[in-house]
Amino acid sequence: MKLGQVSAAKLATMAFIVATVVVTAGCGAFGGDQNTFNPAGDVADRQLDLFILVLIPAIIVLIGVAVAMVYILVRFRRREGDGIPKQVEGNNTLEIAWTIAPAVLLLAIAVPTVDAVIDLGGKAGEDALHVRVVAQQWNWRFDYLDPEYADEDGRPFRTVDLYIPVDREVGVELESLDVIHSFWIPKLAGKQDVMPGRANTLKFNATETGVFLGQCAEFCGIGHAIMRFKTTALEPAQFEACLEAIAVEGEDPDPPAACVP
Numbered sequence: 232m233k234l235g236q237v238s239a240a241k242l243a244t245m246a247f248i249v250a251t252v253v254v255t256a257g258c259g260a261f262g263g264d265q266n267t268f269n270p271a272g273d274v275a276d277r278q279l280d281l282f283i284l285v286l287i288p289a290i291i292v293l294i295g296v297a298v299a300m301v302y303i304l305v306r307f308r309r310r311e312g313d314g315i316p317k318q319v320e321g322n323n324t325l326e327i328a329w330t331i332a333p334a335v336l337l338l339a340i341a342v343p344t345v346d347a348v349i350d351l352g353g354k355a356g357e358d359a360l361h362v363r364v365v366a367q368q369w370n371w372r373f374d375y376l377d378p379e380y381a382d383e384d385g386r387p388f389r390t391v392d393l394y395i396p397v398d399r400e401v402g403v404e405l406e407s408l409d410v411i412h413s414f415w416i417p418k419l420a421g422k423q424d425v426m427p428g429r430a431n432t433l434k435f436n437a438t439e440t441g442v443f444l445g446q447c448a449e450f451c452g453i454g455h456a457i458m459r460f461k462t463t464a465l466e467p468a469q470f471e472a473c474l475e476a477i478a479v480e481g482e483d484p485d486p487p488a489a490c491v492p
């Protein structure tokens with residue numbers, strides 16, 4: 232009976248380890264196209280710093296609690312002849328210590344978090360590239376709102392993938408024509424919901440040229456998985472040339488050579 236129980240526990244542990252390895256193997260290497268641990272913009276960089284700031288104390292607390300628990304379970308396990316253990320309820324020193332310690336830790340995390348939330352929120356500056364992102368089941372559309380890209384009738388220039396100049400702030404206005412979507416370019420910035428009837432905004436930049444994959448991060452129906460797009464960050468002069476080439480050649484099936492970083 233007892234032997235059977237041990238084997239079942241061992242089997243469950245082995246199954247858990249194998250499942251974890253198989254599932255996490257799908258996460259790809261650190262250089263992955265959508266890896267938030269390998270950011271390519273200042274916003275994603277700042278968000279990664281915050282994540283690490285929270286992750287490290289969390290790991291320390293996890294290990295501390297786990298080690299203390301195992302030690303206490305072994306060291307103070309009940310032995311024959313033991314009476315009721317010494318009670319520590321109402322111990323002022325302990326009560327104050329375990330109230331203050333988490334409060335200090337939370338404050339240390341809260342200050343840089345609130346600071347970042349304030350910095351990263353709000354509208355993009357005057358010098359930014361302004362783009363309206365329109366989501367619908369199941370694709371994206373990008374309208375370049377700055378007047379220099381408009382046609383003679385004032386209609387904004389439009390693309391099916393996003394093209395941005397490197398080292399320049401990009402401010403996007405998010406619009407949905409049907410259901411809730413979520414705009415996410417993992418290497419450039421955290422995700423932002425795209426709501427019907429509400430104009431959410433997001434600002435970010437790319438600090439290196441390249442193609443950064445983005446996708447819808449809110450389940451939005453049967454075609455959700457194909458709702459992806461590319462963000463191509465180019466040197467400013469090449470960015471202008473790229474938009475001009477798209478106006479002539481289009482983007483289908485591939486963008487013009489001028490748009491390859």
Ligand SMILES: [Cu+2]
Binds near residue numbers: 412447450455
């Ligand atoms: Cu979607």
